[in-house]
Amino acid sequence: MIRVTIWNEYEHERNIPGIMAVYPEGIHGALKKNLDPEEDMIVRCSTLDDPEQGLSEEILADTDVLIWWSHARQDDVTDKTVERVIRHVHSGMGLIALHSAHFSRVFRRLMGTPCTLSWKHGDREKLFCVEPSHPIAKGIPACIELEDEELYGEPFSIPKPDDVVFMGWFEGGAVFRSGCTFTRGYGRIFYFQPGHEENRVYDHPDIRRIIVNSIRWAAPSVRLAAPPDNVELG
Numbered sequence: 103m104i105r106v107t108i109w110n111e112y113e114h115e116r117n118i119p120g121i122m123a124v125y126p127e128g129i130h131g132a133l134k135k136n137l138d139p140e141e142d143m144i145v146r147c148s149t150l151d152d153p154e155q156g157l158s159e160e161i162l163a164d165t166d167v168l169i170w171w172s173h174a175r176q177d178d179v180t181d182k183t184v185e186r187v188i189r190h191v192h193s194g195m196g197l198i199a200l201h202s203a204h205f206s207r208v209f210r211r212l213m214g215t216p217c218t219l220s221w222k223h224g225d226r227e228k229l230f231c232v233e234p235s236h237p238i239a240k241g242i243p244a245c246i247e248l249e250d251e252e253l254y255g256e257p258f259s260i261p262k263p264d265d266v267v268f269m270g271w272f273e274g275g276a277v278f279r280s281g282c283t284f285t286r287g288y289g290r291i292f293y294f295q296p297g298h299e300e301n302r303v304y305d306h307p308d309i310r311r312i313i314v315n316s317i318r319w320a321a322p323s324v325r326l327a328a329p330p331d332n333v334e335l336g
């Protein structure tokens with residue numbers, strides 16, 4: 103079984119009436135509902151205001167793949183939490199960073215670059231699958247049309263990805279590396295751009311399938327009990 107933890111800062115859905123209406127159960131709740139039918143996954147949720155920011159050593163040690171959604175409270179995630187999550191990624195935990203998680207402290211630290219991009223509120227996206235042989239693209243059509251999505255555009259200041267699986271085209275005049283994979287230590291990382299909080303895109307069947315595929319891809323084949331360390335020989 104793949105142990106999945108969906109972590110959400112859970113801010114907009116509690117404080118902005120328009121977003122509450124879109125995700126009454128929280129973005130984490132919506133993602134969980136979509137993953138629960140998968141028989142090879144055990145799914146739990148945690149949020150920023152939970153004890154130890156919802157990312158305690160116990161939870162992370164019991165997580166194969168961590169899904170991350172954050173936007174308004176990126177800077178509230180403490181150094182201690184960031185260090186803990188990164189240590190687990192290096193030890194083999196998978197990480198799926200969704201939408202504005204590109205600017206989370208964890209993702210930026212793992213990338214080692216500013217992770218800035220250009221953006222515009224309210225647009226239409228065509229999401230092209232540009233690496234159809236990748237496991238994350240299994241069963242995904244060549245192009246997914248998203249009527250309402252926030253424009254994210256290049257330049258996206260990330261290091262060169264291992265693979266670019268999806269490219270986004272936006273009517274407002276932008277293209278974006280919307281689905282990128284990375285490896286850090288033993289951990290597999292997938293960044294996936296769709297998921298602006300004003301539109302319930304995570305219920306789209308193809309978006310749901312991409313997230314399911316990415317969890318299976320990111321699930322570790324090797325998970326170290328302790329982080330890598332220097333070893334003195336002799």
Ligand code: ZN
Nearest residue numbers: 202252298299
């Ligand atoms: Zn957004």
